[in-house]
Amino acid sequence: MISRTMGVAWAALALSACSNGGANASRDQIRAVGSSTVYPFTTAVTEQFARRQTQFKAPIVESTGTGAGMKLFCAGVGARFPDIENASRAIKKSEMDDCTKNGVRNIVEIQIGIDGIVMAESLKGEAMRLTPADVYRALAADPYGKPQTAKLWRDVNPALPAIPIVVYGPPPTSGTRDAFAELILQKGCDADPAMDALKKADAKRHTAICTKVREDGAYVESGENDNLIVQKLSANPDAVGVFGYSFLEENADRVRGIPMNGIVPTYETIADYSYPGSRPLYIYVKGQHLNVVPGLRELVAEYANDWGRGGYLSRRGLIVAPADVSERNRQIALNFTPLDPATVK
Numbered sequence: 001m002i003s004r005t006m007g008v009a010w011a012a013l014a015l016s017a018c019s020n021g022g023a024n025a026s027r028d029q030i031r032a033v034g035s036s037t038v039y040p041f042t043t044a045v046t047e048q049f050a051r052r053q054t055q056f057k058a059p060i061v062e063s064t065g066t067g068a069g070m071k072l073f074c075a076g077v078g079a080r081f082p083d084i085e086n087a088s089r090a091i092k093k094s095e096m097d098d099c100t101k102n103g104v105r106n107i108v109e110i111q112i113g114i115d116g117i118v119m120a121e122s123l124k125g126e127a128m129r130l131t132p133a134d135v136y137r138a139l140a141a142d143p144y145g146k147p148q149t150a151k152l153w154r155d156v157n158p159a160l161p162a163i164p165i166v167v168y169g170p171p172p173t174s175g176t177r178d179a180f181a182e183l184i185l186q187k188g189c190d191a192d193p194a195m196d197a198l199k200k201a202d203a204k205r206h207t208a209i210c211t212k213v214r215e216d217g218a219y220v221e222s223g224e225n226d227n228l229i230v231q232k233l234s235a236n237p238d239a240v241g242v243f244g245y246s247f248l249e250e251n252a253d254r255v256r257g258i259p260m261n262g263i264v265p266t267y268e269t270i271a272d273y274s275y276p277g278s279r280p281l282y283i284y285v286k287g288q289h290l291n292v293v294p295g296l297r298e299l300v301a302e303y304a305n306d307w308g309r310g311g312y313l314s315r316r317g318l319i320v321a322p323a324d325v326s327e328r329n330r331q332i333a334l335n336f337t338p339l340d341p342a343t344v345k
Contacts, residue, residue, distance in 0.1 A: 027079035028294050030059035034069030034086030035175050036224040037115055037244040038281050042086050042303075044316050049295070049302045056295030061086075065224045066175025074099035077288050083296055085284040088115065088175030088244065089182075096344045106287025109339040110300070111329045112307050114319040116245035116270035117180050117277035119167075119258045120230075124237040126161045128153070129259045132276060136188025138165045139219050141212040144192050148214050165218040168229045169242035176226075179279045180242055181211040184260070187276060230255055245270055246317030271319050280321070287338055297336075304333035 032042055043061050050058040064072065066087045073085035074095055081104075085091075091109065099107060119135065121128060137143045137156035153160035170177040189210035190196045199206040213219045222229050226243035230251045233241045240258065245265055248257050257265040260276045269275040283303065290296055307313045309320040320326065331337070 029057040030084065030293055030296055030299055031082045032059060032061045032084035032086060032283075033064045033072050033082045034062075034084075035066040035088040035281075036063045036170075036226060037088040037176055037246070038086035038112070038283065039063040040246065040316055041112065041281070041313055041318050042084070042283065044312055045299065045303050045306065048306065048312065049299050052302070053295060053298050056298070059295070059299060063224055065171070065173040066178070067173040070095045071098075073284060073286070074102055074104055076102045077104055077286065081286070083286050083289045083293050084299075087282040087284060089178050089279065090282060091284060091339075091344055093344050096341050100341060104286060104288070106336075106338040108285040108287055108300075108332065108336050110283050110285065110303070110333045111280045111321060111325060112283055112303060112318065113281055113313070113321050113326075114270055114273075115279055115281050116265050116275055116319070117176060117183055117279060118243065118245050118248050118265040119184075119260065119277075120233065120241050120243070120248050120255045121239070121258055122233045122237040123254060123256055125233075125240075125256075126163060126238070127256075128160060128240070129262065130160075131157075131261050132184045132188035133191045134160065134188070136185050136191075136210070139167060139213050140185065140189070140209070141214045142209055144189070144195060145209050148216070150218075163238045166220065166236065166239040167218065167242060168220050168222045168232045168239060170226075171221045171223065174224055176242070176244060179277075181213075183277050183279060185213075186210045227251075245319065249317045267319055271322075281318070284339075285336070287336055290336060300333050300336075304330045 039061060046059040046061055066089060069085045070091065073082050075081055119130060134157050138150055138153065141148060150156050150165060152162050153165055154162040169180065190199065195206065195210060222232065226247040229241040229243050230247060233239055234254050248255060248265065263269050263275050265275050265277065270278045285300055307318060307320065307326065314320055
């Protein structure tokens with residue numbers, strides 16, 4: 001009877017959303033996609049959910065990267081499409097437009113906590129200290145609109161070591177890459193008054209100059225697996241890696257965080273946003289699936305009940321948001337308050 005009811009519900013949902021063939025197949029298992037940074041937190045929640053809510057099947061969680069996950073999430077409504085998107089950045093207007101175009105409505109945006117985009121090195125490395133301007137001059141394809149000529153870190157700042165610029169980081173599909181561009185590269189770029197002025201005069205050119213990364217081998221795209229970057233740093237003490245703070249915390253016996261503007265990435269400096277790479281983390285829930293996919297409401301409630309400090313998510317490395325932010329998002333999670341598309345930038 002449950003399976004038949006689900007089939008009817010999916011069919012009605014598929015018809016209302018004008019989905020394509022196959023969308024009306026039944027599914028009794030929650031599916032989440034998206035950010036590799038949020039992946040371990042959602043995995044921890046689903047593990048607890050499976051133990052506590054044994055009447056439901058264990059959810060499926062896939063690490064696809066934020067951008068690729070958004071494409072899957074916004075592609076439509078029905079059993080073929082995921083219920084949850086893990087995101088290490090906020091949804092973009094272009095992605096929200098795709099959701100709307102494909103009939104995906106009543107999206108619930110929930111900030112689960114805070115993370116930091118950290119630059120790290122092997123414990124055997126040079127113990128560097130960087131600024132966003134250093135990083136921008138080292139990694140930009142055309143720093144401040146001029147040809148990239150830096151080969152060594154000393155080329156961008158005489159105080160830095162004379163070692164080759166080699167940075168392992170996430171690909172363009174990653175929310176970590178988007179956040180790195182916004183929080184580090186763009187800040188370093190805008191340290192130049194001419195670039196700050198260009199933002200107002202020609203926003204498109206400003207974005208290209210400030211966020212496009214060089215492609216000559218100094219920046220090495222290392223996939224969506226941040227643990228792989230940690231392994232590469234262990235093998236190459238002269239290299240630098242870019243990943244989420246939780247991976248730094250998990251591998252403190254092998255790598256250390258590089259201070260940015262003199263501020264070391266720690267739980268406290270990320271939580272109070274004094275560290276330049278601090279960023280919020282999210283999950284997005286498809287409201288149209290709430291009454292169709294068994295356990296979806298209960299799984300979201302599990303998330304909201306366990307992101308406080310001292311909970312198992314905190315022990316996994318999730319940094320707790322300020323009390324007012326946590327409470328506001330707990331209410332959103334419990335009431336499934338939809339995100340207003342007009343507020344998305």
